[in-house]
Amino acid sequence: MTPNTHIAPTVDAANPWATHAVRIRAIRREIPQAFTYELGFEDPEVGTRFRFRPGQFDMLYLPGIGEAAISISSDPDNPNRLAHTIRAVGNVTRALSRKHVGDQILLRGPFGSSWPVESCEGQDLVIAAGGLGLAPVRPVLYHVINRRERYGKVWLLYGARSPRDLLYTAEYNDWRQADIDVQITVDLGYDGWDGHIGVVPTLFDRLRPDPKRTRVITCGPEIMMQFVISACLTHGISARNIYLSMERNMNCALGFCGHCQLGPAFVCKDGPVFTYAQMEPYLDVEDF
Ligand SMILES: Cc1cc2nc3c(=O)[nH]c(=O)nc-3n(C[C@H](O)[C@H](O)[C@H](O)COP(=O)(O)OP(=O)(O)OC[C@H]3O[C@@H](n4cnc5c(N)ncnc54)[C@H](O)[C@@H]3O)c2cc1C
Known part of the structure; x- marks a missing residue:
């Protein structure tokens, strides 16, 4: 691939x-x-x-x-x-x-492969992450913020199980000040939490993205990514413009051992970043 x-x-x-x-x-x-x-x-x-x-x-x-x-x-x-x-x-x-x-x-x-930060220039960008999935997309946020004028609207939709499971909370204000629309959600709120409650795709449903100029980057549990993708498709965003990171178990990182093979692709050397168009047939293949 x-x-x-x-x-x-x-x-x-x-x-x-x-x-x-x-x-x-x-x-x-x-x-x-x-x-x-x-x-x-x-x-x-x-x-x-x-x-x-x-x-x-x-x-x-x-x-x-x-x-x-x-x-x-x-x-x-x-x-x-x-x-x-x-x-x-x-x-x-x-x-x-x-x-x-x-x-x-x-x-x-x-x-591994990388998020398509250059081809997203001039476009709107939705970054949808769940749990530890914010870690692999944080470099995208830094990259965009360092050259903010090259991008259109940028949303970060991020969710975790509970407020105490949210990563990098000290940075959200900086990101907002850099004109990133940061929207946070948790599956389970508790006393003192006055933010959104619900899974990440519910944040997506509140957006009105222009399907022609929107690129989507998503990372997190595969079930979350599947629901994000389904929301994107409902909004008319092309499968070629949806990027996901397949964090499957791997061993050698060089495509030799075959451990992370998914159809024609080795996650380690052809991914972990793929388009949904490339991965759609393999999302149901169990990890081992
Ligand atoms: C491209 C890529 C990027 C990754 N980035 C990160 C990252 O930034 N931070 C990070 O913490 N991990 C990341 N991972 C996951 C990490 O590589 C695995 O969790 C790895 O197996 C950990 O090695 P280990 O020896 O500690 O656990 P192992 O001994 O390999 O696994 C022990 C047990 O934990 C289970 N397990 C493995 N991973 C997870 C998981 N994520 N959640 C719950 N159970 C799990 C396994 O199924 C196994 O039963 C990434 C994986 C890939 C492929």
């Missing part, structure tokens, strides 16, 4: 298996189960060469434990402040959650 967006080469184009030592510079607790790790390359020469595009991911490696694919959640215009937001769910991510500032881990990357 031909990737639909640019794929930036790994920092070691000649040897994508090469790992690089990075030191944890800062750890920020975002929500009870997820932390953002700011990483710095030990070798300044590698740090200088490292570039990534919004939507790409790194393989974070803990020797003796394993590797996990983790999206880059920081500003692509500032690759020296490299950040990843991680939820502790299994072997690697739980071991990472026990690391401290100053500890060293290994990284290879960046890998």
Whole structure:
């Protein structure tokens, strides 16, 4: 399958298996189960060469434990402040959650396709994210804000289970001031929450997007993305203009092991960002 967006080469184009030592510079607790790790390359020469595009991911490696694919959640215009937001769910991510500032881990990357930030220029953009799915789209927000005049209307529709599960809450005001229409929802409110209650697609239903000039970027649980997509199609937005990130379990990140194969595509090297037109036949294929 031909990737639909640019794929930036790994920092070691000649040897994508090469790992690089990075030191944890800062750890920020975002929500009870997820932390953002700011990483710095030990070798300044590698740090200088490292570039990534919004939507790409790194393989974070803990020797003796394993590797996990983790999206880059920081500003692509500032690759020296490299950040990843991680939820502790299994072997690697739980071991990472026990690391401290100053500890060293290994990284290879960046890998994968990216969000179509250039072809969205001149268009309206709806970014619809759920839960930890805000992490892989945060680089899009930074990219757009850094060159805001190139985009039309921009909406961020973001939802989480409850107010305490919302990521990056300290940044919403900055994003609003940069002319992003930030709309937040939670599945379950509680005392003191006076915002919207409902799933992310219900926010979409409140918009009046112009189907011809609207591009949609969505990331989150696949069931949420499917409902967002269905709302987009109802509004007349073409399947070719809806982009999603398929965060399926993967191993090698290079298209060799076949673990993340979906029809003709390998999520690791042809994705994770695809158009809905490309992924529509495979959304019901179970992850393993
Ligand atoms: C392109 C891509 C980008 C990703 N970006 C991020 C990211 O930014 N932050 C992040 O935290 N994760 C991200 N993931 C998910 C992460 O790679 C997996 O959760 C990975 O399996 C974690 O490795 P582990 O060894 O800790 O868990 P494993 O040992 O592989 O998994 C342990 C158990 O947890 C389950 N599990 C795996 N992932 C999840 C999940 N997301 N939610 C609930 N249960 C799960 C597995 O099914 C398994 O039963 C991304 C995945 C992909 C493919």
